[in-house]
Amino acid sequence: MSTLDRATLTAAEWRAARDAHAARVAARTDAHVARRMRGEKHPVEDFLFTYYPFKAGQLAKWNPGPGVRLELETTEDVECFDRRWYRIDDSRTCAEVDVESWRADRGDGAKFIASLLSSTLHREANFGCFGIHEWAMVYRLSEEERRHQQVPLRLSPAETDAVVEGHRIQCSHHDAFRFFTEPARPLNTLQPARTDMVANEQPGCLHAGMDLYKWAMKIGPIAPSDLVIDAFDLAMDIRILDMEASPYDLRSWGYGVVAIETAAGKAEYMERQKSFSARAQSLRQRLLDALAGVGVDPA
Numbered sequence: 001m002s003t004l005d006r007a008t009l010t011a012a013e014w015r016a017a018r019d020a021h022a023a024r025v026a027a028r029t030d031a032h033v034a035r036r037m038r039g040e041k042h043p044v045e046d047f048l049f050t051y052y053p054f055k056a057g058q059l060a061k062w063n064p065g066p067g068v069r070l071e072l073e074t075t076e077d078v079e080c081f082d083r084r085w086y087r088i089d090d091s092r093t094c095a096e097v098d099v100e101s102w103r104a105d106r107g108d109g110a111k112f113i114a115s116l117l118s119s120t121l122h123r124e125a126n127f128g129c130f131g132i133h134e135w136a137m138v139y140r141l142s143e144e145e146r147r148h149q150q151v152p153l154r155l156s157p158a159e160t161d162a163v164v165e166g167h168r169i170q171c172s173h174h175d176a177f178r179f180f181t182e183p184a185r186p187l188n189t190l191q192p193a194r195t196d197m198v199a200n201e202q203p204g205c206l207h208a209g210m211d212l213y214k215w216a217m218k219i220g221p222i223a224p225s226d227l228v229i230d231a232f233d234l235a236m237d238i239r240i241l242d243m244e245a246s247p248y249d250l251r252s253w254g255y256g257v258v259a260i261e262t263a264a265g266k267a268e269y270m271e272r273q274k275s276f277s278a279r280a281q282s283l284r285q286r287l288l289d290a291l292a293g294v295g296v297d298p299a
Helices: 011-038 056-060 075-080 099-121 132-136 157-165 194-200 206-218 225-244 263-292
Strands: 069-071 086-088 094-097
Touching: 011 056, 011 069, 011 075, 011 225, 056 225, 099 194, 099 206, 099 263, 132 157, 206 225, 206 263, 225 263
Parallel strands: none
Antiparallel strands: 069 094, 086 094
């Protein structure tokens, strides 16, 4: 049985867990924070901090999950948990997640998250998209209009457009589809909207897997920090494939190329996509278990 499986942690135990979490977060975010201080941008690694509304400091907040009592010995211990959705007892010697206040504030949104996770978990995976969504985001754009102007395209603009026109585009993810260029939108076999997320999202989708980090952060202290970090790691690994399979040439940044316009590239993309989907399914179940543990079930 691990330390965090116990109902009560001594101050020394939870401080060690908190500090270990802080070290894990620092290893993943220090380079991003340093770049931000210098005013520099990274086309791959900055994405999780710009696309999602969570800063490195928020990720560094340690949470043991509900049902774990934390012994407090010092004023600094008390201050560590003097924050939203935590309860400190009258003697100020013990803290734990305040499930009741969290559920009052976040219960409706959490129920939507549970419904989305459950429907995606039990839906058949589609592995035939080949990351064309990234190509559709630059379709018929001029160089000045593209998002990553510091990164060149692998192919000429005409060749890039031809890849889009030569594939069946079947993006099911609303937040990816909304970045399609106007000429690319009618080429998608679906027209996903935010209101259709529960009906459309499927477990083979890279962006649905990436979003598990968002959902873990959204449910706040209900998801223990080890689960949040695992979701963050999956999101970053997916982001790398997303960009390696994109029309951008990131070799000068130290990344490879997954040439999805070729048979070999499609095979590599699908193999990695299936591996990420399996990781995502495990994380979905862990998130659903965390929500069920505080009485939040799918609608």
